[in-house]
Amino acid sequence: EDQVTQSPEALRLQEGESSSLNCSYTVSGLRGLFWYRQDPGKGPEFLFTLYSAGEEKEKERLKATLTKKESFLHITAPKPEDSATYLCAVPPKGGSSNTGKLIFGQGTTLQVKP
């Protein structure tokens, strides 16, 4: 069964304290891994797409990396405004980009304290 698992469920950091979030998946023949940010009371907002092992993408204090079985979202020197829930998602096995279906993980809720 296709699965996406994120850890930890929740993470509390002090401002400036770097850390990483994990997203592991069991889908074979990966056709992309997607990271989203979700602020409380809002819809998820697209951050990154990674397609192949070794690929990295950066945006401000966030850097996403991909291996054959997992992805990491590294947060360097976070600020309180980075507080949000971070979701990762992958297309299911056999899925077609014509449908664009995704399987989402449960998310990691990040809180950054000043």
Added chain:
Amino acid sequence: NAGVTQTPKFQVLKTGQSMTLQCAQDMNHNSMYWYRQDPGMGLRLIYYSASEGTTDKGEVPNGYNVSRLNKREFSLRLESAAPSQTSVYFCASGSGNSYEQYFGPGTRLTVT
């Protein structure tokens, strides 16, 4: 350019009542999706529409129906609401040529 819009933002229903959640996108996307989000369960796909005129079941379709009214609009209907349908509902759209999806602000539904 509003992106994906959803109405209403909040709704309270009594068990057995019906309602329709509306979604519209102005990005000329082919694909549209309805998800529900519950604590600890992540986003679960209810129904999707890969193109105008087609709809398909997702992971949790029971108790719901959908209509792809035109390329812009995709509605979700609860015929007889149940407390188990208390959730936050998100509509999303995608170009259909990739897996990137763009989400609306959500509808918070409570069924008592």
